[in-house]
Amino acid sequence: xxxxxKAKKLERRKQRVRLRITGTSARPxxxxxxxxxxxxxxxxxxxxxxxxxxASTVDPEIRKSVKSGGTMAAAQAVxxxxxxxxxxxxxxxxxxxxxxxxxxxxxKALAEASRAGGLQF
Numbered sequence: 001x002x003x004x005x006k007a008k009k010l011e012r013r014k015q016r017v018r019l020r021i022t023g024t025s026a027r028p029x030x031x032x033x034x035x036x037x038x039x040x041x042x043x044x045x046x047x048x049x050x051x052x053x054x055a056s057t058v059d060p061e062i063r064k065s066v067k068s069g070g071t072m073a074a075a076q077a078v079x080x081x082x083x084x085x086x087x088x089x090x091x092x093x094x095x096x097x098x099x100x101x102x103x104x105x106x107x108k109a110l111a112e113a114s115r116a117g118g119l120q121f
Contacts, residue, residue, distance in 0.1 A: 013100030021097050022046045030082075030094040030114070030121065032107055038069040039106055041082045041114075043091055053085040075106040076113040083117025096121045 023029030023046040033040045040056040055062070055078045057069030062081060066074040086094070101107055115121070 010100050017097060017100055021095055023095055027093050027095050028052055028091060029097050030119070031097045032099055032101075032110060034099070034101060034106055036070060039075050039078055039110060041078055041110060043082065043086050043089075043094055052089050052091055053082060055079075055082040055085060070106075072106055072109045075109040079110040079113025079115075080117050082110075083114045083119050086114075087118055092118065093120045 021029060023044050025045050025047060028043045028045045031042050031044055038057040040054070040058075042054040043052045044050070045052055057063070057066065057074045057078060059078075059081065062074065062077050063069075066077055068074060086092075096111060098107055103111070111121075
């Protein structure tokens with residue numbers, strides 16, 4: 001299986017998940033995107049089309065503390081920062097959207113850190 005086929009399969013899984021998971025104002029969607037170098041997370045209200053909170057490894061706060069953006073420690077830092085920003089916007093419960101990826105590795109580290117920070121999903 002080549003890279004193009006893998007990307008197509010990931011996109012199909014992502015779209016299938018998005019059909020079932022939507023974020024409301026009561027429970028917004030926590031969407032995670034993972035690249036080779038960075039990890040990005042947003043809390044989105046799909047009904048209004050607004051991003052309520054966001055954090056990533058390109059944020060200056062995280063860049064200072066983390067050596068590389070593609071590590072488990074970086075994912076944990078993003079999860080912690082996202083939970084803090086969500087609490088500031090009084091968002092406590094979210095629906096987790098893993099973007100078609102397995103709940104494993106950096107994705108799992110981000111989810112557990114955001115749970116430890118006070119988000120419920």
